[in-house]
Amino acid sequence: MIPKLRIVPLGGLGEIGKNMTAIEFGEQIILIDAGIMFPENDMLGIDTIIPDYSYLDDKFDKVLAVLITHGHEDHVGALPHLMQDIDAPIYATPLTLGLIEGKLRGANLLHTVDLRTIEAGDIFNVGSFKIEPFHVAHSIPDCVGFGITTPVGLIVHTGDYKFDHTPADGWPPDFAKLAEFSNRGVLALLADSTNSDKPGWTPSENTIAEGFDEVFRNAQGRIIIATFASLISRIQQVADTAVRHGRKMAIIGRSMRTNTKIARELGYLNIPDDIVVDIDIATKMPPSKVVIMATGAQGEPSAVMGRIANGRHRNLSVQEGDTIVFSAHAIPGNEEMVYRTINRLYQRGATVLYDKIANVHVSGHASREEMKLMINLIRPKFLIPVHGEIRHLKLHGKLGVELGIPEENIAIVENGTPLELAPNQLTICPRMPGGYIFVDGSGVGDIGWPVVRDRDKLAQAGYFFVVVTASPKGKVIGKIEIRTRGFVDNNSTEELLMDAEDVIIRTLENAGGKDEGIERRVEQAVSRFLYDETRRRPIVQVVIK
């Protein structure tokens, strides 16, 4: 009996099948991508999130390959962590591999990991799998999807894609290869659902050239363009526009500088040497002769645009006449930060352009009509929407039904839900426990929701800490020490603190002695008192000596 093919999207809530997917046949596993997620607003203090791959814990030795679709953080950011557990080669295209090398070097893993360069159009075998990377267009060059011929059938994974006929790097997606897969017969299509709520066709990267031309024509002073550090295509377009309009270009922001350097060295960014200048030179040039590219398009306070907006950047401050362009779309959850940054830049005298009011950004993902084309090009037996929240997957699934795929052949699942494929059957297995691995400071996975929930309580109302010495009979000796932060303003609380001391003294006296549960009981009495007085619930802790 042939074992079934298992497809397991790994991770927590958030986008499904985005960051890491396991494809498993018997004793052989290949992984597609190993990216990080960014914390939501209520995951307090968390830096980044690694998908929970504990599904692999007892199977690390069965992993034969890690296939990477492209070099964005949400597809490669978890590699430094994953590759400490897994001894298998990473397969990626040259630019993607260049970006991965930097990450592995930072984690001291560069010399222990086997990196293998692939090109779109290659065909190679890994165990029982035949792998065929194919070129797709996205907002970073050198992206691929994968055709994976398994003993059960051919699987096609699109990666992040859009059907851009005129991408910034001039390399349109490989329609012929998709048609060829289709002719061979595709068992399952795993396809990007990001924009399944966007009607029509995503505009080409090329359309931004016009928007940029208009910005450059109208700007009297300096132009500062913020975008994602990894949006290599956008950097190319700014460079092209700078050449057309006779401006020099400077780049600030460490990650963007690093990525640009790698992409230029590998030939994926074509920027003439003579237009590149250092930021210190750029700020001394006539304003109409420079364009500056910067990180921080999501309004992150610590990135370049955030620091400029707060007047805290070392090399660059806003001056009257500056035109600042946010060439990015605010990721849900970041809108407030983005708009606050924009408001602050306006306050400092800049003119600010962003995607809502100027043609300065397009999505890197397919819209509904492209998603239809992908389904009809591939004509899969089974459709597995991935890359999106549940709502996106549902809409993608519905679209599949509209195109004639039977509803029972479409699998909409959450991360952690294994799918079993036989040549004529798709089974959805029960979801496994697990979800996120939080990265906080130097800790990876050492804290979970209980700590985050405590942080949320502290964020709501701070803490109230009591240290009291008491006699065995419960009589308070000496001074009661109270420390509080994040609860009330320290200048206006003398009466509240005195009343709290009374509550502590009374509770201890009534208890008549220092038994096991006394600290807890005093905490409860103090909590109740503070809530009655303020309608706030700080975390109360009492130490009785």
Added chain:
Amino acid sequence: MIPKLRIVPLGGLGEIGKNMTAIEFGEQIILIDAGIMFPENDMLGIDTIIPDYSYLDDKFDKVLAVLITHGHEDHVGALPHLMQDIDAPIYATPLTLGLIEGKLRGANLLHTVDLRTIEAGDIFNVGSFKIEPFHVAHSIPDCVGFGITTPVGLIVHTGDYKFDHTPADGWPPDFAKLAEFSNRGVLALLADSTNSDKPGWTPSENTIAEGFDEVFRNAQGRIIIATFASLISRIQQVADTAVRHGRKMAIIGRSMRTNTKIARELGYLNIPDDIVVDIDIATKMPPSKVVIMATGAQGEPSAVMGRIANGRHRNLSVQEGDTIVFSAHAIPGNEEMVYRTINRLYQRGATVLYDKIANVHVSGHASREEMKLMINLIRPKFLIPVHGEIRHLKLHGKLGVELGIPEENIAIVENGTPLELAPNQLTICPRMPGGYIFVDGSGVGDIGWPVVRDRDKLAQAGYFFVVVTASPKGKVIGKIEIRTRGFVDNNSTEELLMDAEDVIIRTLENAGGKDEGIERRVEQAVSRFLYDETRRRPIVQVVIK
């Protein structure tokens, strides 16, 4: 010499001139609106925000009237607080006054405040001001703007408006009155800038009827529609659609029930008695025969939709076949919560429709073409964009320039910036300090940014609390007590805590005694140690007995 007219938008950052505006002439002040703001994501633990009106502190007795444009929270929510300080009548239209009464009753102020009913089209005098409320269309009935004839000239304040020819209540805006103002000559126009980044014309409330008809035609099971509690127009439309499609209607959510009751009593909501049912009846009826309206369209976890999404609502849980409609737009900063709620409802088996994928919401504010019409109808000498963030005001100002208003006649200012108007002159005065008054629990204005910043620190990495008894020479006596929350997982920290104890003992020994700054020095040593070990920065507090 005639004193100058002063216009002072009050409040902090955020939307300018939205929540409260003072109009001052010599010893006479009138206020327009008294609303609250909602906290941004980084204003941790804050419930609501009242605009800082300390500008009025020494002038409370000069306030002659509080004019209210309409009954939304961001225009009336601060009245219970303001009316404790001010002894002047509130002027509002019947529905607005009905909603205000409920608020004042809750604050025990109903019998001490002088409430005066006005109607659009009225003309009345307050001190040297002649006030003319005029009807505008918005997403709640009975909205007005104000024409205010002052000794310096005629001021027109639009309030929140859209030029809706077919509003839900059938009462279009009073174009004739605007033209009449224009003929008299308008000194300054204060106009809504909310949608100054939206091209074209905001669709009529009426267009939603079609969208709702489609939802009702397609839904096999129950329909649940979430919107703002104060979006009275939307409630009317759902009721109308329910009548057309033969469904009964139930309402859940305290604030929406209260608002509906008031609006029905006053004749602003026309819902036949026989279609209204209680929620307990609704849940027992055939699913295809009911529509349920609910609060929580912003994804607030404590409102009805949030509780349904989490499976924690007393009366209502999602069942297969439910169609849930979010008839609202996510306010910037709320997107993440809204989408999470939608995802959870999908998980529970509902079909969810929202503004991006169905025609179920329109904005209550004018878009750019309407803003142009307003300016050209009024033909003001001076344009003062209000109701929007700085970016919106700037775009509104630019639009005024396009229409021929000289740039120097347009004032774009932040809240707290007085504008002085003479018949031929507009002066922008220096901005006053101040901004927000935070409401947290029962406290109003008792905490400010320092407490919120402490909460942010606690949210990032929690606290680490140490209680130690030491001899006068600095020798530790007995057990060191450590309490920590929100910092590390308590099950995995034994070694860290033991090492921290060593740091405490060493620091105390090295100090050689319990001098004044010893607690601070131990705190610094512990902080440094914890950061080195974990790259996290909890708030460290040390009490030495």
